[in-house]
Amino acid sequence: EPEVTQTPSHQVTQMGQEVILRCVPISNHLYFYWYRQILGQKVEFLVSFYNNEISEKSEIFDDQFSVERPDGSNFTLKIRSTKLEDSAMYFCASSDLAGVPYEQYFGPGTRLTVT
Amino acid sequence: GENVEQHPSTLSVQEGDSAVIKCTYSDSASNYFPWYKQELGKRPQLIIDIRSNVGEKKDQRIAVTLNKTAKHFSLHITETQPEDSAVYFCAARHKEYGNKLVFGAGTILRVKS
Numbered sequence: 146e147p148e149v150t151q152t153p154s155h156q157v158t159q160m161g162q163e164v165i166l167r168c169v170p171i172s173n174h175l176y177f178y179w180y181r182q183i184l185g186q187k188v189e190f191l192v193s194f195y196n197n198e199i200s201e202k203s204e205i206f207d208d209q210f211s212v213e214r215p216d217g218s219n220f221t222l223k224i225r226s227t228k229l230e231d232s233a234m235y236f237c238a239s240s241d242l243a244g245v246p247y248e249q250y251f252g253p254g255t256r257l258t259v260t
Numbered sequence: 261g262e263n264v265e266q267h268p269s270t271l272s273v274q275e276g277d278s279a280v281i282k283c284t285y286s287d288s289a290s291n292y293f294p295w296y297k298q299e300l301g302k303r304p305q306l307i308i309d310i311r312s313n314v315g316e317k318k319d320q321r322i323a324v325t326l327n328k329t330a331k332h333f334s335l336h337i338t339e340t341q342p343e344d345s346a347v348y349f350c351a352a353r354h355k356e357y358g359n360k361l362v363f364g365a366g367t368i369l370r371v372k373s
Contacts, residue, residue: 176359187364201360240359247292247353251303
């Protein structure tokens with residue numbers, strides 16, 4: 146069964162540094178998402194992406210965040226200048242708009258630790 | 261915006277008993293309600309979902325019910341097993357806000373053998 150994959154599994158960075166989190170969505174999916182989960186808390190929506198543009202973003206997704214689909218398979222989340230409070234698990238998800246709508250399948254996550 | 265409340269925050273049951281987790285949502289325009297199971301350090305896994313045009317859906321030992329009038333939906337797990345122990349999250353999707361999911365705070369389910 147196809148799965149969403151993410152790299153790296155764990156990223157440690159210093160405050161102020163830029164990080165790029167990478168995701169490979171399920172191949173025939175058309176809608177892509179980033180969520181984050183601070184340790185012990187609920188999963189929070191960051192951004193959704195469809196047809197090469199952001200379709201919706203949350204208040205968390207400020208100017209420090211950006212997303213990109215640089216090629217036909219990868220979907221990336223960039224944080225330009227990381228803060229301590231960006232430490233969290235970041236999940237990528239994808240859904241097939243044409244098939245069964247709305248079902249979102251999550252990747253294994255990238256644990257981001259900002260020191 | 262949409263707000264999802266989930267109860268209880270922790271639930272302990274004896275193996276073989278049933279478990280029920282309840283969620284309420286605030287926006288009557290929400291039309292899709294998935295449930296995710298998350299084991300420690302793993303990804304959230306979709307286990308069952310329900311759309312607003314359906315009142316109940318069942319898949320083997322798990323079922324979800326939806327009451328649109330009261331704006332609440334519930335997850336029912338029968339004949340619980342130790343491997344059902346995990347954190348369960350409910351979520352709601354608002355039809356006007358793309359496919360964004362708003363999650364509840366989660367329920368830690370412990371099945372004691």
